[in-house]
Amino acid sequence: MTTTRTAFITGITGQDGSYLAELLLAKGYRVHGLIRRASTFNTARIEHLYQDRHEDPQLFLHYGDLVDSSRLVTLLSKIAPDEVYHLGAQSHVRVSFDEPEFTGDTTGLGTIRLLEAIRMIGLDTRFYQASSSEMFGATPPPQDEATPFHPRSPYGAAKVYGYWAARNYREAYGMYAVNGILFNHESPRRGETFVTRKIARAAARISAGVQDHLYLGNLDAVRDWGYAPEYVEGMWRMLQADRPNDYVLATGTAYTVRDFVDLTFAHAGLDPDRYLRFDERYLRPSEVDALIGDASKARDALGWTPRTFTPELARVMYDAELLALDSPIPLSAA
Template sequence: MSQPTDSRTAFVTGITGQDGSYLAELLLAKGYEVHGLIRRASTFNTHRIDHLYRDPHEESRLHLHYGDLTDSSRLVSLLSEIAPDEVYHLAAQSHVRVSFDEPEFTGNTTGLGTIRLLEAIRMIGLEVRFYQASSSEMFGSTPPPQSEDTPFHPRSPYGVAKLYGYWATRNYREAYGMYAVNGILFNHESPRRGETFVTRKIARAAARIALGQESQVYLGNLDAVRDWGFAPEYVEGMWAMLQADEPSDYVLATGTAYTVEDFARLCFAHVGLDWTRHVRFDERYLRPTEVDALIGDPSKAADDLGWRPRTFTPELARIMVDAELSGLRGPAADVSPFPVLGVAGRSIAG
């Protein structure tokens, strides 16, 4: 497995998201120059990476560029200018329930956005290593355990769009000899998870209820089984995939199964509460088609990359609830698991 040099450059889409922020920290700690793609908006949506800008007198190795996955010409110009060694494609409309309400938008960004990026790389002729953020939602109704060889049967517009991106990535690898890989990541969470995602919603509710700020939380399918891991560990796997001698696709997962009910029980128990007194069912949170069970088999990643999960659902629940309690009681603590060296200043190009 090859090692990066201090002069290596990475381009990250979705850098302001949960995974993007942890990946930026990891890459900067390894000496990379990091360029991130962000959408233009009337306000900054960079709160997950704002802590990376620390010393205004030191030259920055983190640069943000305005752009959008629906704008092919912008992707071509940015990639030509930056000429990265590695591309991590994490950006997407990533909320499964929302994808039923906005299927066309989800397909255009999550699906077609991937092939726009791949085609830009091909047109320019970049010698780059490409990571595609695929998803366990592609398996859908296929029974677990799910591995790299398990057939796909997506059950949402999001899963369908991710499957398009998965096959596009494999096709460009096979047709053009690109170093392009799919990371098929099962659910991975952290205190930086969006507040509308079920794990963050539960952890936040448990903390607020424990502090007397609310009394109940409304959830959908409590019986859904998921394989939950810790996001900072999963971005280590992303990086490892692009350091391998040959490109291949990998499942990242813990191999353990917990229901949404289990997660609620763990979060509320951590603050000394009985979850049944505070969780209420609301059918509005049900999906038109449910995915009953996603449990990954990460054996290939362990064998080829040496990647193994270290944090499992019970500890994850405690981490997330503690972060919510800390945030509600006072200024949020820095939850970064990686040291960040030599990162300073804000640079937004374009």
């Protein structure tokens, strides 16, 4: 007789959280998610997962916040999860320059609050910390697990704090804590203010005649873009390993923002130069020129390899946006 495993996910309503919840439920997990109380519904990405939960309850949502230590202690004591996936954060890099203190409190200190809650109650669990390629910042590519950090934003700095917090709790207390250093990973569920989703959405709307221009900032930034559902599988694999370790997940390919525009608009049959406009408001005070990951360690130790690359990703995201224009269902829930 097998025992049902229980997982706790912070950031369950986000892109990664929704795909991870799907994956874990398909594997037979009981899934608990942390959500923030808001005056409007913010669960569109997981609506399809819990609408029938009363018949077979395997998904449970709990109000709470990463700045509330006592609530985290209470929830973890009650749920006693076998695995904790810490995905919650203020995750927009440009916004972190506008709200650096809030970003540090949620993205950085939120990690310590979770780790300390686990330690205080003596919870025997496996902990996943969502680290980020933004921690590398100005360090030249390719970047792997041994590459020095040089963050170029409050978000990147907060993620470095969370990374070392997880490492410290692993080394000081023997906790099973891993860092997944994920490079950019996208999907139709990406937030509308993130550049890939913004590009895909604009191309679809321009094609449909409901938008005139696409406004962007730095077109020369080089990124390593993968597909989010594949990356959450990598998260799960990290917590199944015999020993905790840190892993980069990336495709190892390099494309500029301009490349993503060209790929998307070509798929739409549009000339991007007719619609593309520059807006300096989208520039960061300090830019990250190039992030290109080396995921050899994850391939060798976990058997994880990416299957979807930037050209196909651009097509997938555009097609989803075009379909959503004719659909009453929010794209984030598709």
